[in-house]
Amino acid sequence: MAIFIGKRLISLVLSLIAASLVVFFVIEVIPGDPASFMLGLNASPETVEALRQQMGLNLPLWERYFNWAGGLLRWEFGTSYTYKVPVSDLVSDRIWISLPLALYALALSTLIAFPVGILAASKRNSPADVGIMGATQLGIAVPNFWFAMLLVLAFAISLRWFSAGGFPGWEEGFFAGMKALTLPAIALALPQASILARVMRSSLLDTLSEDYIRTARAKGLSRKQTLWRHALRNALIPVLTIIGLQFSFLLAGAIIIENVFFLPGLGRLVFQGITQRDLIVVKSVVMLLVFAVIVVTFVVDIAYGIADPRLRGQRR
Amino acid sequence: MSLLKVKDLSLKIGDSKILSDIDLEVDKGEILGVIGESGSGKSMTALSIMQLLPEGARTAGSVQLDGAELLEKSEADMCALRGNDMGMIFQEPMSALNPVKTIGEQVAETALVHGGVSRAEAGEIARQTLDRVELPASQFPLTRYPHELSGGQRQRVVIAMAIALRPRLLIADEPTTALDVTTQAQILTLLRRLVEEDGMGLMLITHDLAVVADMADHIAIMQKGVVVEAGETLSVFRHMRHPYSKALFEASSHQPKRAPGREVKKDNVLKVSGVVRDYPGQRISLFKKPKPFRAVDGVSFAISKRENVGLVGESGCGKSTLTRAILGLEAVQGGKIELFDRPVMPGMASALRAGVQVVFQDPYGSFNPRWKVERLVAEPFHLLATPPADRRARVAEALKDVGMEPADMDKYIHEFSGGQRQRIAIARALVLRPDLIVLDEAVSALDVSIRAQILDLLAELSDRLGLSYLFISHDLSVVRAITDRVLVMKQGKIVEEGKSEEVFNNPQHPYTKELIGATPIIETALRMREERQIT
Numbered sequence: 001m002a003i004f005i006g007k008r009l010i011s012l013v014l015s016l017i018a019a020s021l022v023v024f025f026v027i028e029v030i031p032g033d034p035a036s037f038m039l040g041l042n043a044s045p046e047t048v049e050a051l052r053q054q055m056g057l058n059l060p061l062w063e064r065y066f067n068w069a070g071g072l073l074r075w076e077f078g079t080s081y082t083y084k085v086p087v088s089d090l091v092s093d094r095i096w097i098s099l100p101l102a103l104y105a106l107a108l109s110t111l112i113a114f115p116v117g118i119l120a121a122s123k124r125n126s127p128a129d130v131g132i133m134g135a136t137q138l139g140i141a142v143p144n145f146w147f148a149m150l151l152v153l154a155f156a157i158s159l160r161w162f163s164a165g166g167f168p169g170w171e172e173g174f175f176a177g178m179k180a181l182t183l184p185a186i187a188l189a190l191p192q193a194s195i196l197a198r199v200m201r202s203s204l205l206d207t208l209s210e211d212y213i214r215t216a217r218a219k220g221l222s223r224k225q226t227l228w229r230h231a232l233r234n235a236l237i238p239v240l241t242i243i244g245l246q247f248s249f250l251l252a253g254a255i256i257i258e259n260v261f262f263l264p265g266l267g268r269l270v271f272q273g274i275t276q277r278d279l280i281v282v283k284s285v286v287m288l289l290v291f292a293v294i295v296v297t298f299v300v301d302i303a304y305g306i307a308d309p310r311l312r313g314q315r316r
Numbered sequence: 317m318s319l320l321k322v323k324d325l326s327l328k329i330g331d332s333k334i335l336s337d338i339d340l341e342v343d344k345g346e347i348l349g350v351i352g353e354s355g356s357g358k359s360m361t362a363l364s365i366m367q368l369l370p371e372g373a374r375t376a377g378s379v380q381l382d383g384a385e386l387l388e389k390s391e392a393d394m395c396a397l398r399g400n401d402m403g404m405i406f407q408e409p410m411s412a413l414n415p416v417k418t419i420g421e422q423v424a425e426t427a428l429v430h431g432g433v434s435r436a437e438a439g440e441i442a443r444q445t446l447d448r449v450e451l452p453a454s455q456f457p458l459t460r461y462p463h464e465l466s467g468g469q470r471q472r473v474v475i476a477m478a479i480a481l482r483p484r485l486l487i488a489d490e491p492t493t494a495l496d497v498t499t500q501a502q503i504l505t506l507l508r509r510l511v512e513e514d515g516m517g518l519m520l521i522t523h524d525l526a527v528v529a530d531m532a533d534h535i536a537i538m539q540k541g542v543v544v545e546a547g548e549t550l551s552v553f554r555h556m557r558h559p560y561s562k563a564l565f566e567a568s569s570h571q572p573k574r575a576p577g578r579e580v581k582k583d584n585v586l587k588v589s590g591v592v593r594d595y596p597g598q599r600i601s602l603f604k605k606p607k608p609f610r611a612v613d614g615v616s617f618a619i620s621k622r623e624n625v626g627l628v629g630e631s632g633c634g635k636s637t638l639t640r641a642i643l644g645l646e647a648v649q650g651g652k653i654e655l656f657d658r659p660v661m662p663g664m665a666s667a668l669r670a671g672v673q674v675v676f677q678d679p680y681g682s683f684n685p686r687w688k689v690e691r692l693v694a695e696p697f698h699l700l701a702t703p704p705a706d707r708r709a710r711v712a713e714a715l716k717d718v719g720m721e722p723a724d725m726d727k728y729i730h731e732f733s734g735g736q737r738q739r740i741a742i743a744r745a746l747v748l749r750p751d752l753i754v755l756d757e758a759v760s761a762l763d764v765s766i767r768a769q770i771l772d773l774l775a776e777l778s779d780r781l782g783l784s785y786l787f788i789s790h791d792l793s794v795v796r797a798i799t800d801r802v803l804v805m806k807q808g809k810i811v812e813e814g815k816s817e818e819v820f821n822n823p824q825h826p827y828t829k830e831l832i833g834a835t836p837i838i839e840t841a842l843r844m845r846e847e848r849q850i851t
Contacts, residue, residue, distance in 0.1 A: 221399075
């Protein structure tokens with residue numbers, strides 16, 4: 001297992017280096033001169049030159065890359081051109097909304113999907129299964145921003161259980177913060193849970209038709225026992241893959257939901273950075289998101305290793 | 317009273333009748349051999365007894381275990397019986413074990429699920445049972461995972477799971493079909509020992525007449541869901557009455573007729589000299605080069621025109637690796653392979669490739685299911701510089717050669733039976749009129765009666781068209797029936813080579829002797845039975 005984790009760690013570091021190179025080249029090199037891109041067509045040559053100086057664009061390419069990458073390691077991302085504050089401050093504020101929101105939504109999605117998927121698989125072709133399949137179909141089809149607005153209408157405007165948007169800050173206490181994130185998390189979790197439940201169901205059904213399930217039945221296990229003791233862990237591998245993909249999406253792709261609920265999250269920060277041509281912000285936040293995705297992939301890989309002994313490699 | 321008594325058992329799945337009026341009996345300490353080809357209903361009979369049938373299956377009649385009627389029992393009662401009073405083992409040892417649980421957990425589970433023991437006691441039972449199936453603690457601790465074991469060892473674990481609680485009845489459904497002959501002999505010896513030690517009844521399901529002739533006290537021959545003949549083993553074999561039994565018996569020791577005066581010319585079609593194939597080994601250190609694994613180690617032989625050469629060996633001996641090298645699919649690391657004195661390698665000229673064709677084991681998996689037979693059979697034409705204008709006529713001819721109708725070329729592959737598919741695979745190999753056909757386990761997946769027909773076809777084609785064969789198989793009786801010369805391969809080396817009759821009648825190398833000794837032969841087994849009766 002130690003060798004397995006070691007190998008995964010090496011691949012994590014290599015992916016990070018490769019990803020940082022790609023991000024750097026796409027944002028800094030491909031647009032030509034980032035400074036004149038950021039300032040637009042009407043900028044005077046003097047302002048452009050000043051910004052070039054400020055961004056260090058006159059340095060050789062490799063030096064620029066190492067300055068940027070070194071800064072990333074020290075949590076220094078430079079100063080935002082539009083906000084005139086350090087990008088690290090912008091990120092720090094927002095990451096404490098985006099990360100809890102993503103985790104919250106993921107937890108909800110998993111908590112809904114596992115029982116539902118298992119129920120549907122264990123009672124295949126029953127009315128419960130048909131109902132669940134229909135409901136998840138709907139859950140996938142409904143756009144999440146529209147569902148978010150329905151939630152606001154029902155729980156914020158009519159019932160007044162939750163506020164319609166905004167975030168009070170974690171200073172107000174853990175529960176106040178979680179309460180503010182609840183409706184967005186539900187809106188995000190619903191389609192994810194629908195997908196996850198369907199994957200869980202089909203993966204379980206595949207596993208239940210395996211030979212070793214028949215062997216277990218011949219030992220005297222009931223259908224239910226074979227499902228819990230033998231099928232579930234084997235069925236988990238594709239489910240883990242989907243969970244990993246969903247987390248990455250929830251972290252970076254929550255932008256529409258963040259807009260609906262006026263949450264100052266990372267998604268909105270990137271969006272604003274792009275519309276304001278603030279390449280300094282875009283570059284660093286994109287790299288941060290890439291980092292998160294790679295770490296999640298690493299965690300999923302380790303989870304594979306725990307779920308499936310065959311991946312841990314041969315013992316000698 | 318007999319241990320297991322099946323009376324008038326019939327089974328329907330949906331509207332199709334699977335079994336009708338099955339009568340079987342197994343006594344304590346007795347082995348009942350159930351024989352039949354695919355689709356005969358022998359596995360379904362076993363699953364009916366265990367009540368592990370697929371959804372929508374309906375049984376009628378009576379199945380009694382020690383006088384208790386099983387067909388009337390509730391699912392909960394059956395769960396209590398399965399694993400405790402009746403165990404079952406299956407054909408595929410590779411997939412019959414849960415890959416994510418240790419062998420200890422899986423054997424212990426049989427004891428745990430039937431209650432009355434603590435986790436530690438269940439572990440103790442697992443250890444004892446694994447010892448009983450000859451998996452000692454020193455090499456096979458309970459913490460091993462299935463993927464760390466070979467096929468034969470996995471089958472032992474499956475047996476351990478079934479016998480952990482010393483059931484009264486054990487059902488073994490093709491327990492050795494997927495195993496090598498020497499492993500098969502070991503597993504069969506183990507099963508016989510367990511039957512003797514525990515006084516358990518064993519229902520041994522197989523398609524292999526030689527296995528039951530050796531093992532079973534009584535046999536039942538099944539065809540299309542009906543028992544056509546049953547009785548004491550020796551008397552059934554010696555006085556077969558039913559035409560199907562006779563046909564089955566004839567087919568399993570079938571010897572194809574060869575053309576009279578057939579002679580092998582001494583001109584080499586294929587010449588393999590000192591071939592070495594290495595696979596990159598597993599990397600242990602970042603800095604040391606991994607030690608390569610030598611799959612084929614200095615193999616030399618030649619095949620002449622019209623000659624049928626057999627290559628036998630157990631799984632992992634390198635015969636498939638050698639085949640791929642001969643087909644020019646992979647480069648060799650030493651020695652050379654020549655076809656008509658021209659070197660064989662990846663990237664060789666298409667015209668040379670056209671001279672050697674191949675037929676694989678799985679008649680379904682080697683066809684694209686979305687193509688019609690015409691396109692499937694015509695596929696090798698892309699090796700020619702100019703595709704023939706009379707493509708359909710040539711395909712029709714190849715189909716006629718293998719005993720199919722030209723009209724079959726407009727059908728899809730799923731419309732044919734296994735034997736017909738293998739005929740189409742042979743037609744595809746024939747369509748370019750090659751000089752050499754490599755038959756890689758080409759009849760291994762077929763039922764005995766179909767196998768006999770395909771062997772006849774292969775013999776006839778070789779005689780009529782002057783084809784040479786390289787016939788690769790783990791089944792010694794088949795190789796003996798069709799080949800002129802045989803090569804015995806072990807751990808990448810040819811350990812014995814010679815005329816088939818001579819090698820089989822008078823093996824020289826200890827490994828060849830072991831292989832031949834492990835192969836069950838009907839006549840030998842029956843004669844031993846007769847001797848035992850006299851004394």
